[in-house]
Amino acid sequence: MLSTYKDSTVYQIYPRSFCDSNGDGVGDIPGIISKLDYLKELGVDVIWLSPVYKSPNDDNGYDISDYKDIQPEFGTMEDFDLLLAEAKSRGISIIMDLVINHTSDEHEWFRRALAGEEKYKNYYVIKKGKNGRLPNNWGNFFADCPWEPFGDPANEEYYLHLFSKKQPDLNWDNPGIYDEICDIMRFWLDKGVAGFRCDVINIIHKRSYENGKKHLALTGKEHYLSTEGTHKILAALRRDVMDKYDAFTVGETVLVDIPMANDLCHPDRKELDMVFSFEHMECDQVGVKWFKTAFKPKKLMRILTKWQKGLGWNTCYFENHDQPRSVTRFTEGGEYRAIGAKMLLGLLFSLRGTTFVYQGQEIGMTNGAFDSLDEIVDIESHNVDKMARSLGIINPFRWHLIRRTSRDNARTPMQWDDSDGAGFTTGKPWLKIHPNYREVNVARDSVDADGVSAFFKEINAFKKQSPVLKDGEFSELHMGRKVFVFERVRGDERLIAICNFSKSPAAIPIPVSGRTVISNYKDASDNGRLRPYEFMLIDPKGDKNDKGR
Numbered sequence: 001m002l003s004t005y006k007d008s009t010v011y012q013i014y015p016r017s018f019c020d021s022n023g024d025g026v027g028d029i030p031g032i033i034s035k036l037d038y039l040k041e042l043g044v045d046v047i048w049l050s051p052v053y054k055s056p057n058d059d060n061g062y063d064i065s066d067y068k069d070i071q072p073e074f075g076t077m078e079d080f081d082l083l084l085a086e087a088k089s090r091g092i093s094i095i096m097d098l099v100i101n102h103t104s105d106e107h108e109w110f111r112r113a114l115a116g117e118e119k120y121k122n123y124y125v126i127k128k129g130k131n132g133r134l135p136n137n138w139g140n141f142f143a144d145c146p147w148e149p150f151g152d153p154a155n156e157e158y159y160l161h162l163f164s165k166k167q168p169d170l171n172w173d174n175p176g177i178y179d180e181i182c183d184i185m186r187f188w189l190d191k192g193v194a195g196f197r198c199d200v201i202n203i204i205h206k207r208s209y210e211n212g213k214k215h216l217a218l219t220g221k222e223h224y225l226s227t228e229g230t231h232k233i234l235a236a237l238r239r240d241v242m243d244k245y246d247a248f249t250v251g252e253t254v255l256v257d258i259p260m261a262n263d264l265c266h267p268d269r270k271e272l273d274m275v276f277s278f279e280h281m282e283c284d285q286v287g288v289k290w291f292k293t294a295f296k297p298k299k300l301m302r303i304l305t306k307w308q309k310g311l312g313w314n315t316c317y318f319e320n321h322d323q324p325r326s327v328t329r330f331t332e333g334g335e336y337r338a339i340g341a342k343m344l345l346g347l348l349f350s351l352r353g354t355t356f357v358y359q360g361q362e363i364g365m366t367n368g369a370f371d372s373l374d375e376i377v378d379i380e381s382h383n384v385d386k387m388a389r390s391l392g393i394i395n396p397f398r399w400h401l402i403r404r405t406s407r408d409n410a411r412t413p414m415q416w417d418d419s420d421g422a423g424f425t426t427g428k429p430w431l432k433i434h435p436n437y438r439e440v441n442v443a444r445d446s447v448d449a450d451g452v453s454a455f456f457k458e459i460n461a462f463k464k465q466s467p468v469l470k471d472g473e474f475s476e477l478h479m480g481r482k483v484f485v486f487e488r489v490r491g492d493e494r495l496i497a498i499c500n501f502s503k504s505p506a507a508i509p510i511p512v513s514g515r516t517v518i519s520n521y522k523d524a525s526d527n528g529r530l531r532p533y534e535f536m537l538i539d540p541k542g543d544k545n546d547k548g549r
């Protein structure tokens, strides 16, 4: 196990949108290499690389057609090896995205299954329809039907796909799959990667294929959520593969609650090292993620607190390639964009757990500025539109749902500078660049002593040398409508974090005194009132007149 994973700052790169080195409008591996010094300067320890494997790109690489090859748009295996070596020479490790719930339907295994080879048919979940009906009543994560005819429709066979129909689910009851996946993991670990972010890992094994209990979107989930079979597979992968390397896993675990998460990543159980939970990402939705409600900071505070206290070690994140941008979701944005982005980073780094950030978060990038569905590429958004149409939801309501929730909000190209193409590409970008790139970009932010990235570097560096921030226990001190105060305690060391989730000034709700060690305002407040979106980290033992910054 990579012993340092708890102390690492992990930076997620979505390769398509990070940096395009050859002007084809798509980010690539040489582009990533050209930005390694930038990442080093930010204080990044680990890069989580979203999939770079060969893929027909139905779901932007999460549909893999060859696990041991590189997507040609992104470069070659030589480019990948160079990336690994160049990152290593800067003290940066790389973890890969391991997508093993499904493959692409263009993977050789699926092709051979379609060609009638029994061995490969048994790699997938292929079931007979029942009297002209589908094999069961399950739902699908992409607002689609999870069953698609397999081969000749006259055979009445269907294959399961919990995501797009180009992502057939693997049959984890077949021990042959286990062997194939071990081989793939060893291939990358032998190259020197530091582990895996394991895609939807808690649903890989299905307990049965019976009809499920009716649910708004995911009827049938009780048949595949965190099954005993999945636990056994994870323990075996850990024992047979991961434990032989200096590497770690973080599982993307959908729909988990705290007991489930504990079972998946408790150190004694030796399954995963960490999990990504989602409850805090669901604080502004009702039922399914496409139905958003107003953001209520107190709900977020409560959920964060529950997980901080309920799980031994958390992953702390507010963004990834599937989530709208945090500064748009959780702050007013506009004139408060930068200060709000810094407050959210302050909160994130002050929580107990491994910090994960997503490209662009370090400069406060915002949700995409899409004008219509035509500008959206994400398959999920297009499926949601179809579903909403079928429910009789008319435009502009359909567009209203999608504009707020689309995953493309986070996938707009990285804004490096204010030149045409935002320094991302010299060609036509694969996805619309946010027009605010003229103001919001790395070149401009990084020379601003009060910029978002300067704050990112400061709090990241602070956390690395602060045993109490790294490891101290968490306790909430105040959860108000707008103001969150909590402490971190380790022995006799203590730090207090205060966040104002509002553009309105607010009183500090409980008596707090001491030295402000980090603040998102240049001069720390001293009149006991919080300014808009103010964040402060306070050492109660320090002298308040010693600003320490």
Ligand code: NOJ
Residues within 6 Å of the ligand: 059, 062, 063, 099, 163, 199, 200, 252, 321, 322
């Ligand atoms: C979760 C990934 O984060 C998402 O982008 C993808 O579409 C699904 N899993 C399916 O692989």
